[in-house]
Amino acid sequence: MSAPPDDRRLASALDDADRGAPAPPGSGPPSLAALERRGRLRQVRRGGGVIAIAATGLLWAVHLRSAAPEAVGPRVTVPTVSVSPVLALASRVQERAAEGAAREVRDLYVRAAGGSRAARGDLEWLASAYTVGDEAALARALLARLDAREADAHPRDGAGVDPTPEPMGRPR
Amino acid sequence: MIRPFILHAASGGSSRAEVRAEERQLFERRMGAEWARIARLAHRLSGWSLGPADADDIVQDVFLAAWQRRADHRGDASWSTWVHAIAVRTVGRAMRSRERRRRWFGRLLPGPELEAAGAADGPAPGDGAGAALRLAMGRLRHADREVLVLHYLEGAGTDEVAERLELTPEALRARLSRARRRLREVMGPEAAHDPARPAEDLP
Numbered sequence: 001m002s003a004p005p006d007d008r009r010l011a012s013a014l015d016d017a018d019r020g021a022p023a024p025p026g027s028g029p030p031s032l033a034a035l036e037r038r039g040r041l042r043q044v045r046r047g048g049g050v051i052a053i054a055a056t057g058l059l060w061a062v063h064l065r066s067a068a069p070e071a072v073g074p075r076v077t078v079p080t081v082s083v084s085p086v087l088a089l090a091s092r093v094q095e096r097a098a099e100g101a102a103r104e105v106r107d108l109y110v111r112a113a114g115g116s117r118a119a120r121g122d123l124e125w126l127a128s129a130y131t132v133g134d135e136a137a138l139a140r141a142l143l144a145r146l147d148a149r150e151a152d153a154h155p156r157d158g159a160g161v162d163p164t165p166e167p168m169g170r171p172r
Numbered sequence: 173m174i175r176p177f178i179l180h181a182a183s184g185g186s187s188r189a190e191v192r193a194e195e196r197q198l199f200e201r202r203m204g205a206e207w208a209r210i211a212r213l214a215h216r217l218s219g220w221s222l223g224p225a226d227a228d229d230i231v232q233d234v235f236l237a238a239w240q241r242r243a244d245h246r247g248d249a250s251w252s253t254w255v256h257a258i259a260v261r262t263v264g265r266a267m268r269s270r271e272r273r274r275r276w277f278g279r280l281l282p283g284p285e286l287e288a289a290g291a292a293d294g295p296a297p298g299d300g301a302g303a304a305l306r307l308a309m310g311r312l313r314h315a316d317r318e319v320l321v322l323h324y325l326e327g328a329g330t331d332e333v334a335e336r337l338e339l340t341p342e343a344l345r346a347r348l349s350r351a352r353r354r355l356r357e358v359m360g361p362e363a364a365h366d367p368a369r370p371a372e373d374l375p
Contacts, residue, residue, distance in 0.1 A: 020302035026227035
């Protein structure tokens with residue numbers, strides 16, 4: 001069964017629009033290890049966020065309870081819990097998430113500096129991924145340091161290098 | 173039958189570590205082969221409005237989900253089709269979340285014109301009918317754009333799209349009709365060559 005004429009017209013117009021569209025942005029495929037690492041980072045961050053939200057909710061409930069006990073419901077004994085340890089815990093979880101993520105990035109840097117091409121690839125991918133915020137900034141900084149180290153080890157543009165070409169062999 | 177990603181150590185006499193390494197390599201090969209196609213699909217489903225950050229985010233989420241759910245892949249669908257289905261769901265979630273954000277914080281976010289134009293970090297959309305149609309697609313709700321992209325751009329038949337979106341064929345046809353009507357409305361009466369307008373409506 002062929003498509004009705006206006007269906008074909010729409011298909012053709014959408015096809016033209018698609019062909020005229022800019023290419024899909026973004027980077028290419030990362031390694032599976034990098035993909036998994038990103039998944040872990042997001043999970044940890046999300047966990048910290050959930051605790052922070054729960055702690056804020058608890059704080060708000062305790063505040064309501066103390067401000068207007070009748071409005072909140074039947075009178076029950078509210079255990080005397082200070083919310084500050086809960087907030088401190090939430091903050092600590094967030095810090096731990098950030099520390100863990102930073103440690104993973106530094107570990108990549110150390111392996112890349114040791115000559116691991118895979119680690120360098122992962123670091124480059126992380127530096128180009130816009131989604132991981134602080135880790136991406138750290139990865140970019142460490143990548144720049146890595147480049148500077150490599151430039152020191154292999155000077156370019158003739159700096160400090162004898163421009164005389166190597167002899168190609170014994171002349172006949 | 174050997175399932176695509178669950179390779180049994182007993183079948184080849186390999187160690188568990190070797191099987192796992194082989195499984196990872198196979199996934200990376202398949203991911204490399206499908207990456208560009210899924211990125212293009214996500215770009216189309218978003219109304220060509222994704223910036224590099226969102227595009228990376230979504231495509232990575234698709235493949236992360238595929239890796240985490242690899243045991244669910246049954247041999248009766250090709251891997252490519254299976255990942256395509258994951259991509260449609262993942263992009264759908266991301267776009268609906270963006271629509272919600274726009275509803276709640278609409279005044280603080282860039283409008284669809286700016287997003288579709290990729291004004292933040294992408295190239296300009298250009299002029300002409302194609303650009304107008306892309307802009308109009310970017311203004312549609314995701315549910316409408318999704319059926320138009322899958323049916324007209326991805327070339328899937330109505331039964332296939334209905335199955336992919338878990339709709340009955342009748343519901344899909346109704347949604348397609350509504351999407352075409354909304355596209356017409358978004359393009360406005362000034363669009364003399366409105367491609368979504370049925371031929372009999374044209375002067």
